Amino acid sequence: MKHHLLSSADLARDDAVLVLDTAAELLSLADRPIKKLPTLRGRTIVNLFFEDSTRTRISFEAAAKRLSADVINFSAKGSSVSKGESLKDTALTLEAMGADAVVIRHGSSGAPHRLANSGWVRSSVVNAGDGTHEHPTQALLDAFTMRKHLGDLDAKRVTIVGDVLHSRVARSNALLLSTLGAEVTLVAPPTLLPVGVETWPVQTSYDLDTSLDKCDAVMMLRVQAERMDAAFFPSAREYSRRYGLDDRRFKRLPEHAIVMHPGPMNRGMEISADVADSARSVIVEQVSNGVAVRMAVLYLLLSGADLSRTDPTASDSTKPEVVS
Amino acid sequence: MTAYLITGVSICGADQPSDLLLYDGRVADPAEAPSDAVPVDGTGLVALPGLVDLHTHLREPGREDAETVESGSRAAAMGGFTAVHAMANTDPVADTAGVVEQVWHLGQIAGYCDVRPVGAITVGLRGERLAELGAMADSDAHVRVFSDDGICVSDAVMMRRALEYVKAFDGVVAQHAQEPRLTEGAQMNESAMSGVLGMRGWPAVAEEAVIARDCLLAGHVGSRLHVCHVSTEGSVELIRWAKSKGWDVTAEVTPHHLMLTDDLVATYDPIYKVNPPLRTKADVEALRAGLADGTIDCVATDHAPHPTEDKECEWAAAAMGMLGLETALSVVQQTMVDTGLLDWAAVADRMAVRPARIGRVADQGHPLEVGAPANLVLYDPAASRVVEASTLQSLSRNTPYRGMQLPGSVTATFLRGRATVLDGQLQ
Numbered sequence: 001m002k003h004h005l006l007s008s009a010d011l012a013r014d015d016a017v018l019v020l021d022t023a024a025e026l027l028s029l030a031d032r033p034i035k036k037l038p039t040l041r042g043r044t045i046v047n048l049f050f051e052d053s054t055r056t057r058i059s060f061e062a063a064a065k066r067l068s069a070d071v072i073n074f075s076a077k078g079s080s081v082s083k084g085e086s087l088k089d090t091a092l093t094l095e096a097m098g099a100d101a102v103v104i105r106h107g108s109s110g111a112p113h114r115l116a117n118s119g120w121v122r123s124s125v126v127n128a129g130d131g132t133h134e135h136p137t138q139a140l141l142d143a144f145t146m147r148k149h150l151g152d153l154d155a156k157r158v159t160i161v162g163d164v165l166h167s168r169v170a171r172s173n174a175l176l177l178s179t180l181g182a183e184v185t186l187v188a189p190p191t192l193l194p195v196g197v198e199t200w201p202v203q204t205s206y207d208l209d210t211s212l213d214k215c216d217a218v219m220m221l222r223v224q225a226e227r228m229d230a231a232f233f234p235s236a237r238e239y240s241r242r243y244g245l246d247d248r249r250f251k252r253l254p255e256h257a258i259v260m261h262p263g264p265m266n267r268g269m270e271i272s273a274d275v276a277d278s279a280r281s282v283i284v285e286q287v288s289n290g291v292a293v294r295m296a297v298l299y300l301l302l303s304g305a306d307l308s309r310t311d312p313t314a315s316d317s318t319k320p321e322v323v324s
Numbered sequence: 325m326t327a328y329l330i331t332g333v334s335i336c337g338a339d340q341p342s343d344l345l346l347y348d349g350r351v352a353d354p355a356e357a358p359s360d361a362v363p364v365d366g367t368g369l370v371a372l373p374g375l376v377d378l379h380t381h382l383r384e385p386g387r388e389d390a391e392t393v394e395s396g397s398r399a400a401a402m403g404g405f406t407a408v409h410a411m412a413n414t415d416p417v418a419d420t421a422g423v424v425e426q427v428w429h430l431g432q433i434a435g436y437c438d439v440r441p442v443g444a445i446t447v448g449l450r451g452e453r454l455a456e457l458g459a460m461a462d463s464d465a466h467v468r469v470f471s472d473d474g475i476c477v478s479d480a481v482m483m484r485r486a487l488e489y490v491k492a493f494d495g496v497v498a499q500h501a502q503e504p505r506l507t508e509g510a511q512m513n514e515s516a517m518s519g520v521l522g523m524r525g526w527p528a529v530a531e532e533a534v535i536a537r538d539c540l541l542a543g544h545v546g547s548r549l550h551v552c553h554v555s556t557e558g559s560v561e562l563i564r565w566a567k568s569k570g571w572d573v574t575a576e577v578t579p580h581h582l583m584l585t586d587d588l589v590a591t592y593d594p595i596y597k598v599n600p601p602l603r604t605k606a607d608v609e610a611l612r613a614g615l616a617d618g619t620i621d622c623v624a625t626d627h628a629p630h631p632t633e634d635k636e637c638e639w640a641a642a643a644m645g646m647l648g649l650e651t652a653l654s655v656v657q658q659t660m661v662d663t664g665l666l667d668w669a670a671v672a673d674r675m676a677v678r679p680a681r682i683g684r685v686a687d688q689g690h691p692l693e694v695g696a697p698a699n700l701v702l703y704d705p706a707a708s709r710v711v712e713a714s715t716l717q718s719l720s721r722n723t724p725y726r727g728m729q730l731p732g733s734v735t736a737t738f739l740r741g742r743a744t745v746l747d748g749q750l751q
Contacts, residue, residue: 077418087638108640109522110592117591118636133522161568170524195515312532 003115004125005297008136008175012194016179018314020144022296023289029066030292039279040069043100043302048090049128050076050106055263055287056128056138060103063294069302072097084142087111091120100302109133124301138262139172141293142219145286150216154181159211161187161243162221162270163232165194169262170192170221174202186212189243192223208243212252218258220245220270236269245271258282327347329357333366333702335692337668344371344621346698349741353694358703364473364746368695368706370668373676374406374437374699376688378469378498378576379552379624380649382408382439384430384542385423386415391629391719393430393439396649398717401436401744404647404701404734407688408437408627409681412444413474418445419455419495421463436744440683443467445497449475456484461493466560468684471498473552473698474599476534478504483538485548494684496574501559506530511640513586513601523639528556535559539566539573550682551575553626555600558604559611564619565732573684576624577611579655584608584724590636594635594642595724598628610646610685615674622679625652647723650716654730657705662731668705687740698741707733717750 011019014315029035045064057073069154070172072324087106089285094102104112110130118123118271129135143153150156158177164170164186177184178201185203197204197233212218223243225236233239240246245259253259253320259271259281267273276283328346344352345361373502382396391399393410400408410427412418418427431439443460447453449472460467470490472480477483477499486497512518514525528623535551539562551563554575566573580598585605588596596602608668628645635642641717656675660666666674680689688695699719710729713721737745 014581086636087641088636107637111638113592113636132521168522171520193512194519195520195527199516199521246537294368 003301005136005212005301006112006116006125006127007134008139008172008179009264011138011176011179013078013179015033015225016140016143019140019293019300020147022300023140023144023292025217026295026299027292028290030288033104036068036107038068040067040302043069044098045101045103046072046094046099047071048074048094048102048104051129052110053105053129055228056105059287060128060294062291063267063298066291067295067299068257069298072099085284087115088118088120091115094219095121095123101126101298103269107131113215121131126297126301127266129168130170132189135168136172136176137290137294137297138169139176140288140297141286142260142262143174143257143290144293145216145282146258148289149282150176150256152250153177155187156182156217157180157215157286158186158217158219159185159215159256160219161208161245162189163223164197164221165192165229167221172202173219174200178202185211185215188234188241199235208249209252210244213254215253217258218245218253222262223270225269240269244270244272245275247274250275250278260286262286327358327361328365328741329354329359329361330364330371330702330741331370331481333369335371336439336672337370341366344692345368346607346738346741349698350655351694351698355738360517364702364736366702367719369702369704370700371692372404372668372672372703373402373692374701374737374739375653376683377405377408377625377627377649377673378550378679378683379401379473379626380408380621381413381626381628381645382427383629390631393427395717395719396435397434397436397439399432399649400542400751401737401739402653402734402750404653404703404737405649406437406699406701406737407440408649409440409442409469409683411432411473412442412471414447417444417448418442418732419447419449421456421459422512424460424465424467426464426581431537436548437739438685438688440469440685441465441467442469442471442473442498445470445472445487446482451475451477451479451482454482454489457486457489458493458497459713461495468493469498469550469554470494470746471500473498473500476500476502476504478534480537480541482578482620484541484545487542487549488545494552496682498550499534500552501531501534501538503530505572505588510692511597512589513603515586515604517586517589519642523589527601528558530695531600532558534564535562539571542566542586543569543571544575548572549574553578553581553600554611554614554620555581555603555607557607560610560614560619564614567619573619574678575619576622576679577615577620578626579623579652580646580724581611582615582623582659583607583655592635592639595646595722597639597642597644598646599644612613612659612663612665622674623656624679630722632721633724639685645722647716647718647720650718651723651730652712652723652735653703654732655725657706657732658730661705698738700738701731701734704735705732707731709733737748
């Protein structure tokens with residue numbers, strides 16, 4: 001695995017499988033009374049969040065703490081960033097504080113890439129969502145969730161529905177799931193598919209109904225109703241009628257198919273409440289799997305060489321320790 | 325005044341080397357060289373008329389941290405330019421006779437090249453009402469080129485009126501063609517690359533739609549339109565079509581659009597952030613072909629200095645623009661001459677003769693014949709250099725060519741017979 005995780009494209013198939021296998025081992029921790037491993041004791045992980053995202057931040061925070069890392073939360077609001085400090089100066093500050101990894105969420109596409117490649121910091125950089133670019137750990141936790149329910153993803157059919165144009169989740173999933181051998185179909189109105197999508201390793205469709213019959217997993221993306229103000233679609237109701245996963249469409253899915261959503265959901269817009277709460281919805285499970293996957297990513301990035309032969313839960317690491 | 329006798333130089337790439345005497349501010353007969361004429365060995369060098377840039381941002385007044393008239397004109401001299409057109413988007417905007425005269429005077433004081441101010445078309449570049457174009461034309465600055473560059477004159481009526489009004493003093497309206505609604509928040513060329521990188525795209529149609537409309541307007545009112553920094557294949561086709569109609573439409577292309585493509589944006593390094601954006605390889609090839617066949621009249625640098633902090637940041641926060649004056653001729657050599665698309669005589673046409681004609685710059689862009697004003701550049705096409713941002717004369721460092729090996733070097737530049745650059749050194 002590389003020094004950074006900036007894009008799902010950074011993960012070769014072996015890397016991705018290693019992360020997912022490692023996450024599976026780490027998930028077993030969640031069932032123990034003491035959920036902590038000493039693996040990253042003494043290491044410092046900074047959560048650098050320029051955008052509000054409580055869900056992703058606490059997921060990374062929980063992951064780092066369960067590996068016994070010291071966690072510093074640095075959010076743009078109420079910090080020097082809101083007073084106009086540049087990304088560079090923030091990065092130099094973090095470097096001076098000895099951060100081993102920086103988990104960055106930023107509204108500008110490519111900001112994590114810039115942080116990693118500008119020479120400002122030596123630490124590993126993990127992209128926790130950048131603009132409308134990527135969100136690779138979300139894709140990993142989605143793949144992890146699918147693997148648990150569907151087994152190996154090779155030749156599995158995954159349908160991703162909604163605002164692909166503005167979705168970093170869709171970009172990261174399209175890349176990662178294809179790497180893992182799945183057949184991905186993106187479904188959206190033409191206005192919400194990016195220019196050049198035909199060069200992506202996916203199929204595309206404008207019609208949701210015909211894309212449901214054979215799929216193994218359907219992932220609904222969050223669609224902001226305000227997009228209609230920029231004429232991406234005429235109204236929330238029309239969007240919902242044509243691209244929402246309602247009970248009628250839900251019934252067209254194969255018996256074994258699972259329903260996913262990266263959250264936060266607009267119930268009644270892209271997904272009906274009944275579908276979101278159905279037995280085949282794995283939306284809540286995605287959240288808990290997120291912690292294990294992020295533990296695996298931080299562990300693999302920070303614990304040095306010979307990753308493939310290192311078992312984080314083996315030997316003395318398995319002895320639960322109370323770490324203050 | 326020092327006379328210079330340049331020996332054995334290839335004038336505009338001529339096979340037969342010849343001698344050039346610069347005497348009393350003019351090109352003179354070498355047989356009449358005074359005994360104290362300074363000899364300049366022109367062996368292996370190409371002599372071109374001093375280059376004329378139709379599109380330069382000198383940033384003064386207002387952003388003297390990025391560039392001044394003096395630093396920018398030093399950069400121009402080092403690039404072989406003897407005249408530059410200073411764009412109007414300064415602070416205050418060059419929309420009155422007072423501001424354009426200030427810029428013109430600063431250029432005179434610096435003395436490295438002729439600084440020809442461009443006047444804003446509309447007050448404050450706001451697109452709402454015409455600036456006093458006549459006052460700027462009649463001022464000491466003798467403005468003939470008018471542009472809201474940086475911002476498109478998107479209102480069709482305003483554009484029509486500007487085109488009509490400048491006919492009274494033989495002016496030209498230089499349009500920054502960018503349909504504003506199609507490019508709201510745009511960060512890079514709209515392409516497969518923008519989709520992958522998750523960046524708001526800047527479609528070619530946003531440029532082409534405005535060019536098409538403006539060509540029709542120029543034809544309708546019988547005025548002169550100049551299209552700034554053409555960047556797409558479709559734009560070249562539209563301009564070719566407008567010229568075939570006999571309309572007085574001219575166009576420029578920047579050195580960077582002749583060389584660089586949008587795949588560089590994948591680095592997320594804002595050094596490549598520019599307006600109009602870097603486009604695709606097909607666009608680059610169409611631009612080269614358009615410059616070669618004369619559809620595109622000239623190369624203009626769109627030299628756009630920005631201080632380091634405006635580029636050393638995340639992409640979306642960064643300023644748009646790149647340096648161009650000190651690398652323009654080398655980039656043109658690499659993309660147009662070394663590829664066989666243009667010979668040196670045609671380079672002289674595209675970088676001196678035609679831009680001088682479009683800007684109505686009387687004593688620039690003349691063939692290097694006896695009696696012509698002694699504005700010229702001596703260029704060594706066999707040289708090669710690695711571009712080093714810190715050695716540039718510009719106050720800013722935002723060159724996309726840093727670290728790149730480029731062919732050629734400017735050996736000397738003469739402005740009305742006076743050396744502004746000699747032996748590769750600024751004088």
